[in-house]
Amino acid sequence: MSDLASKRCVACEGDAKALDLAACMKLKEQLPERWRLLREGRMLRAEFTFRTYYQTTAFVNAVAWIAHSENHHPDIDFSYKVAKVSWWTHAVNGLTENDFICAAKVEKLLAE
Template identity: 50%
Template structure:
């Protein structure tokens, strides 16, 4: 499997099945440890920052990744914390797109 962060999202249709538990576990091994799988439907990470400015800058960067990939997470944030939930809403579960975007967030965090 090619590096996730080097891949691009592909459109899913409502016919696309969600990933199996086995596929989810295989893909999750390629991500940072802070990502959690919630009910085999959501890929979630919580990020802590030192202030609002840094939190907002991170949220904006994630939004840019989402825009470029045409795959959008649910993001909630406050003064010094942001939660990012990737899920493929059209299929009601996880797809490779969620892991690709999470890997791009990992790369962002590494920079």
């Protein structure tokens, strides 16, 4: 696992800028292949499959806890056995290191 999971999100200030595609691709290398760059490198998304609805909702709640503790919130879509987590920084209309930090923390959930 990358050291991204050990970092903390930082608040985006008014002059914060989205990462360029090259920087996003470099950070994405630290995540499992399930994570995809979408919207021309402005969104990071992964799909997770579980055996039961209970496992899916437990995962969604754990992701919500990460989001709350980092004060950085994803879009989450879920159904019976599938959850899709999408990170992007609304304030910059693109990706920041915060998005990759949170994705790494989500991956850490599954490793534990």
